[in-house]
Every structure is written in C-alpha cells, then in structure tokens.
C-alpha cells in the first residue's frame with residue numbers, strides 16, 4: 001500500500017486527524033489535503049509544514065489529483081457532500097485504495113453505491129481530540145474491506161487515539177457519546193465559567209478556572225482504569241460543599257438531561273441518513 005494519505009475536505013475533523021497523525025510520526029510529505037478556498041489551503045500548509053494542500057478554487061480537479069497514488073483516502077466533507085465527492089473521485093481511485101469516511105449519518109451502503117464496485121470502504125466516527133492523539137475512532141468495515149485492509153486502517157488511525165471496531169448499527173449511538181461528546185465537555189466548561197461569573201468572579205478568572213478544571217479532570221480520567229464515579233466520590237466530602245452541588249444536579253435531573261441530549265443526537269443522525277437516501 002502506498003504511504004500517501006489524502007484528506008478530502010480538510011475542516012475541523014480531518015485537520016484534527018491530520019495533525020494527530022503528524023504528531024504521531026507520519027511524514028508530512030505523505031499527506032495531501034484538499035479544501036475549497038485558497039486561503040484555507042495556505043493556512044493548512046503553513047500550520048502543517050511539508051504537507052500538500054490543494055484548493056478547489058485554484059485547481060478544480062484537486063480531489064482527483066489527491067487521490068491518485070494514495071493508499072488511504074479520508075472523506076471529511078459534510079454528510080450532504082459525501083456521495084458527490086465519492087462519485088467525483090471514483091475514476092481516479094486505485095482498486096486497493098481504502099476509502100474512509102468520517103461523516104456522521106452516511107451509511108456504508110450509501111458510500112459503496114457512490115464508489116466503484118469492489119472498492120474497500122470503512123465508515124468511521126472520530127472525535128476532535130484526535131488532534132492531540134487522544135481521540136476515539138470507531139471503525140466499521142464495508143463489504144469489500146479485507147481483514148488486512150481493516151488492519152491497515154486501524155494501524156493508521158491508532159496514531160490519533162483509541163480505535164474501537166463496532167457494528168454499523170451502533171455508530172449513531174457511539175457518535176452521540178464520543179463523536180459529539182467533546183462539545184458536551186466544552187459546554188460544561190462554558191456553563192461553569194458562567195456560573196463563576198454569577199457568583200461574582202471576574203470573567204477571565206472564571207474562564208481560566210473552568211478550563212483548567214475540566215482539562216485537569218480530563219487528565220485524571222485518562223489514567224489507565226480511571227473510574228468517573230470513584231474520582232467524583234474522592235472530591236465529595238460527606239456533608240461538604242460538592243455533595244450539595246451534586247445533590248442539586250440530581251434533583252434538577254442533569255443525568256436525564258444528558259441522556260436526552262445524547263438520544264436527540266442519535267435520532268438526528270438517523271434522520272439525516274433517511275434524508276440522504
């Protein structure tokens with residue numbers, strides 16, 4: 001397999017994977033990224049020295065160029081654009097090139113229908129901490145992906161975090177926890193900062209406290225075998241202040257609210273899949 005990796009559509013998610021791969025030792029010279037605008041291509045090339053970034057507004061065949069000679073192609077545009085992008089590159093793909101999609105809601109069936117017959121496909125659901133090598137990436141192989149090709153893709157993706165293999169039927173549920181999940185953690189930090197301001201703290205100080213606390217707690221969770229409930233108990237003194245805060249969260253139904261949000265995310269994914277069919 002060629003070492004070259006093409007990132008087609010290099011926005012938030014694909015850039016996070018690209019950055020994580022380079023930090024993990026991938027040679028930037030083996031990476032090609034495509035975007036729409038020239039300004040964004042320049043930004044990417046400056047931020048990730050040694051990669052090739054090609055803008056569609058300058059080279060309309062950028063996606064086809066990027067695919068030629070690439071062993072792995074990662075589709076990173078919005079779900080609505082995935083099928084058109086897959087059709088656009090179909091004539092330029094080598095039969096053994098592994099096509100990975102990071103898109104929410106685009107099924108393996110929809111991907112395979114838009115690609116040449118027999119093309120190996122893997123549907124993934126990553127998350128943006130991939131940028132720091134701390135992502136979670138699910139992999140679900142398509143019908144033409146051999147065990148060896150799945151292994152190759154896992155080896156590439158393991159550089160950006162924990163790889164889990166799941167049945168495609170579970171992707172929407174996984175996405176509602178780990179795909180969208182970083183946004184929930186950031187939302188928690190935003191809410192904590194706002195609460196600090198309400199308690200009379202200076203906004204800058206409140207933001208620093210919220211950021212460092214959520215990040216610090218994240219580091220503790222990243223320890224091998226960490227147990228969120230146990231870590232929480234270690235902060236919660238009997239009859240103390242944290243206990244009162246957690247009791248208030250429970251009384252107001254915070255766990256049910258989080259479950260409802262995750263359910264809504266999964267329902268939305270299924271809705272988009274139906275819209276794209």
Ligand SMILES: NC(=O)C1=CN([C@@H]2O[C@H](COP(=O)(O)OP(=O)(O)OC[C@H]3O[C@@H](n4cnc5c(N)ncnc54)[C@H](O)[C@@H]3O)[C@@H](O)[C@H]2O)C=CC1
Pocket residue numbers: 008009010011012013014034035036037040056063076077078079081085102103104105125126127128179180
């Ligand atoms: N942002 C996230 O945290 C996650 C996103 N995803 C998936 O990743 C995909 C991309 O999402 P984001 O990165 O958030 O979006 P984004 O809008 O940041 O990135 C998309 C990029 O693709 C480019 N683009 C669009 N059409 C193109 C084309 N035909 N050729 C070349 N470049 C093109 C855009 O200019 C943009 O830079 C989506 O399908 C989403 O479901 C999956 C997991 C997490």
Ligand SMILES: O=C(O)[C@@H]1CCC=N1
Pocket residue numbers: 104175179180
């Ligand atoms: O919000 C979205 O649709 C994408 C998928 C998971 C995270 N971001």
